[in-house]
Amino acid sequence: MEEGIKEEFNYDEVLAYIGQFGKFQKKIFIWLWLVSGVTGLSVVTFGFTAYTPNYRVATECDLMNSSYNFDTDSFSVPFWFRNKNDNISLDLRNQDCRIPSVEKNDEGECVNVYFSNESIEINSSDINQLIFDRTIMRSTLVEEYQFVCDRSYIRPYISALFMLGMLFGSFLFGFLSDTFGRIKTLMLAILWLSMAGFLGSFCMGTSGVIGFGVLRVLTGMGCTGSYIAAFVLGIEHVGYKFTMLMGIAFVIPFAVGEAVFGIEAYLIREWQILQIVAYLPIALLLAVYWCVPESVRWLVAHNKFDQAKSIIRRVAKENGRECPEHLLKHLTPMDDKPISTKTTRKTTILDLFSTRLILTRSLNMFFQWFSVTMCYYGLTSASTTSFAGDVYGNFLLSVLIEIPSYLFCIFLMDIWGRRPILSFCQIISGVSCIIIAFLEGSNLQGVEVLITVGFS
Known part of the structure; x- marks a missing residue:
């Protein structure tokens, strides 16, 4: 009987009367586009908070000669190493943990610093012997968690944890969206994303890497949950003629959100502050709960007919259309409808x-x-x-x-x-x-x- 009622009601037919993409739907999409934007922002955050700067082993020349001095206030590092044999500048990404040799003149001044076959490497535990290029970021997770030298391989794995979270989040929030509704799931995902990212900024020191990794998985889950719930909610509020347009247009703010984070990263060069600024304001989007109603299609599928009618009348009013009451008569509680013998396979x-x-x-x-x-x-x-x-x-x-x-x-x-x-x-x-x-x-x-x- 329940399936018989659902088949008689066609929301696309109702939208033909009240507007498939009117003022009401456009207002909804403005709010949901903000959600799309913050999910794009969260995807690229790690690229700057865990930016790998140039670094090298410090030498006595850095302190002896002012022209070689490493000044943390100016964020500059003189990468002036040369190969003693051919006098050609080296790719320091392949030499960053090797201890260089120093050549001095008769006055004891440094005239050359170079690598030789006898040069040995330090490990991540000797990070205090490294100096970092501060041109791009003043501090990063690479230094915080010592992802240098023999531990540099760990960074890609921490990065990949976000994708693992997106995998789990797709199943979890997809289930929650179908079970408890789009808007409630969206609120949970937004809060989840904001808090997981925000708390990650307090995982300090090498002991915090495990906690940060766990929170990175949770951040990925919140990111995909927010995007999926917002996408489905937006698409289900428009008519079939606009699903393709809105499905593609919904991704545009995703790219804009990424660009916004690029501006934030340019202005904020400390990873912890940047992490906070990126994720904490996302919680403000909980205001979407009072601005975007639940999907009528989901309400009808779960026999919440009174709520569905209320939203339909609201859409019609805001779009300046007449509400088709003759179509809403199909949205009647079970006791008021004749029993339907037609069944539909799930x-x-x-x-x-x-x-x-x-x-x-x-x-x-x-x-x-x-x-x-x-x-x-x-x-x-x-x-x-x-x-x-x-x-x-x-x-x-x-x-x-x-x-x-x-x-x-x-x-x-x-x-x-x-x-x-x-x-x-x-x-x-x-x-x-x-x-x-x-x-x-x-x-x-x-x-x-x-x-x-x-x-x-």
Whole structure:
């Protein structure tokens, strides 16, 4: 009987009367776009809070000669090492933990510092012997947790924990969204994201790395939970004619949020303060609870008819339309409806593999999402702060280049079709990433261009 009632009510038919994308829906999307923006911000935070600066072992020359002096107030480090044999500057990323040799003149002044085959390496426990380039960040998690020398391999694993959290969060918050409602789940996810990121700023010292790792998993869960709940809530409030437009447009603030964090990172160079400023204000979005109503589609699916009617009438009023009361009569409690004998089989995830055709398409889409996610987040976490030149300018360029690609899809999706655009973009991105392997080290500018294309 419950299924019979649901089949008689068609919310898209109601939206045709009250407006598929009117003033009410536009106001909702402004709020939900803010959620999309903060999820983008949280994705890239680690790139600057855990930025790996240039560093090297300090020598006596740094104290003997003022021109070599390491001044923490000016955030400059004189990376002036040279190879004694060929007098060519070395790549310090390959020499950062080796103890250099010092050459002095007869007056005892340093005239050269170089590496030799006899140079030995220090380990992370001797971090006090290292000096760091403060040009980009004054303090980072790399120093806080001693991710240097023999412990430098740990940083990528801490970074990857965010993705692990997104995996768990997709299942958890997807279930909560279907069970308890979109708006309640969204509130939980926003608070979860804000508090997990905020508390991470208090995990200090090498002993705090485990706590930070756990909180990074929780941050990833809150991030994907916020995005999924907001995305579904927004899409379910508009008519079918606008689902494609809103589905793509919803991602634009994601890129804007990334850019906003780039500006915050430019203004704030201490990782702890930057972490707080990035995550704590997210809690302000709990105000969305009073500004965005629950999804009518979810309310109807869970027999909450009175709430659904109230929201429908509110939408009609704000959009300046007449409410179709003749359609709302189908939203009647069970005792007031004749018993329906029609039954409908419940849909499950197993239906994605029910036939050979559907199985093939499902596996194809799984692979598409896998490749897109690996490419996007791989480039985001590994490359956006590693370009030559101005780190902040390159970062902004890398994240804002996404917006033209979203506009490209919006204008051509219905003209060109879904499959041609997907194939075209995958080919461009894949070929760009492959060519990078042959350009890196020989044409750095070309690498930056191709990485940027890969993002778009």
